[in-house]
Amino acid sequence: GDSVTQMEGPVTLSEEAFLTINCTYTATGYPSLFWYVQYPGEGLQLLLKATKADDKGSNKGFEATYRKETTSFHLEKGSVQVSDSAVYFCALRSWMDSSYKLIFGSGTRLLVRP
Amino acid sequence: GAVVSQHPSRVICKSGTSVKIECRSLDFQATTMFWYRQFPKQSLMLMATSNEGSKATYEQGVEKDKFLINHASLTLSTLTVTSAHPEDSSFYICSARANTEAFFGQGTRLTVV
Numbered sequence: 001g002d003s004v005t006q007m008e009g010p011v012t013l014s015e016e017a018f019l020t021i022n023c024t025y026t027a028t029g030y031p032s033l034f035w036y037v038q039y040p041g042e043g044l045q046l047l048l049k050a051t052k053a054d055d056k057g058s059n060k061g062f063e064a065t066y067r068k069e070t071t072s073f074h075l076e077k078g079s080v081q082v083s084d085s086a087v088y089f090c091a092l093r094s095w096m097d098s099s100y101k102l103i104f105g106s107g108t109r110l111l112v113r114p
Numbered sequence: 115g116a117v118v119s120q121h122p123s124r125v126i127c128k129s130g131t132s133v134k135i136e137c138r139s140l141d142f143q144a145t146t147m148f149w150y151r152q153f154p155k156q157s158l159m160l161m162a163t164s165n166e167g168s169k170a171t172y173e174q175g176v177e178k179d180k181f182l183i184n185h186a187s188l189t190l191s192t193l194t195v196t197s198a199h200p201e202d203s204s205f206y207i208c209s210a211r212a213n214t215e216a217f218f219g220q221g222t223r224l225t226v227v
Contacts, residue, residue: 032214044209044218046216101160102160102209102216107157
């Protein structure tokens, strides 16, 4: 079945460092891909998404490009801030699934130090 | 974006009692809602898909008689954990579909003592 694999955390960075969180997926057809962020004690917020190959999703300085050839959707940010500390989830939605349910990766905790 | 409100945010209950969690879409109608469970430091596991006016579809391994889901209106879905036990302690999150996106509630931390 469809699945998402994320790099294990935690990832600890200093403020203004470059961030990469790897995400690869296994799916049939052409899934839509998402990054969600979860701040402590809260639900998930959509960070960005891409619905077809070579699309780049971006928001709040974060970017991710849908790479079908490598089945990847890595999250990047050029300069992280302390406020970016959170758990980040990569997710996919199957193009065949009319219910729009999401399949999540295991999540990567990011800790940014001042 | 669309707002999904989940209540309560935290609940502590005694073993053997039942707990109801509400999920409301505040500014849109949601024909489909999803219930997830999150264990500490782990990902979200889909429990069930709830469609307004029909029975919920449960994922494999989820006990439908223990986790009762009702989606009585286009803006409200409820999850009732029946005869709760300590192993049911977890973080429960609902999600509502709006067009092609899913919006999440704030989550409910359930502790069964």
